[in-house]
Amino acid sequence: MGGRQRPPRARTSRRNGAPDGVGGWVNTRVEIARLEGFLAWEAEVAAAERDARAFAGQFSWLPAAERESLERAYAADRLRYAEEVVDRAVERCRxxxxxxxxxxRRICARWAALCLSVTLAAALFAVVPALLRG
Structure with a gap:
């Protein structure tokens, strides 16, 4: 089937605008995630092409050119849908x-306020009796 479509929006692992390997260590986890994403997308492309061939194969009475056109349209539609699914999942994750x-942040602020309150209360309980005595 002709060229492959581009995977859903390329995610970048660049830091401060510098390309990987320039001005810092390459983040291995990000690179592994990018590789996994690439492999998953390639598997989706292969599955879309396989399913498109199977679908178009049902229409044996169509001329070969029209079957190939049907295959391309089916695969493109499926890959467009897969890209939308990935983009929705990424947006949901974000x-x-x-x-x-x-x-x-809210929980940390509450804990900080609680700790500060307890510290102030302990300080008051330590200082106030001494002041009252004298």
């Missing part, structure tokens, strides 16, 4: 990460 970060 929203959840933002929500969890805000919750974490």
């Amino acid at each position: 929203r959840l990460a933002a929500r969890y970060r805000s919750e974490c």
Whole structure:
């Protein structure tokens, strides 16, 4: 089937605008995640092409050129859908990460306030009796 479509929006592992390997260590986890994403996308492309061939094969009465056109249209439609699914999942992950970060900040602020309150209360209980005595 002709050239492959581009995977969903390329994620970058660049730091401060510098390419990988320039001005810092390459983040291995990010690179492994990028490789996994690439392999998953290639598997999706292969599956879309395989399924497109199987679908178009049902229409043996079509001329070969029209069957190939049907294959390309089927595969392109499926890859477009897969890209939308990935983009929705990525957006959902980003929203959840933002929500969890805000919750974490809120909880940390509460703990800090509680610790400060306990420390102030302990200081008052230590100082006030001494002041009252004299």
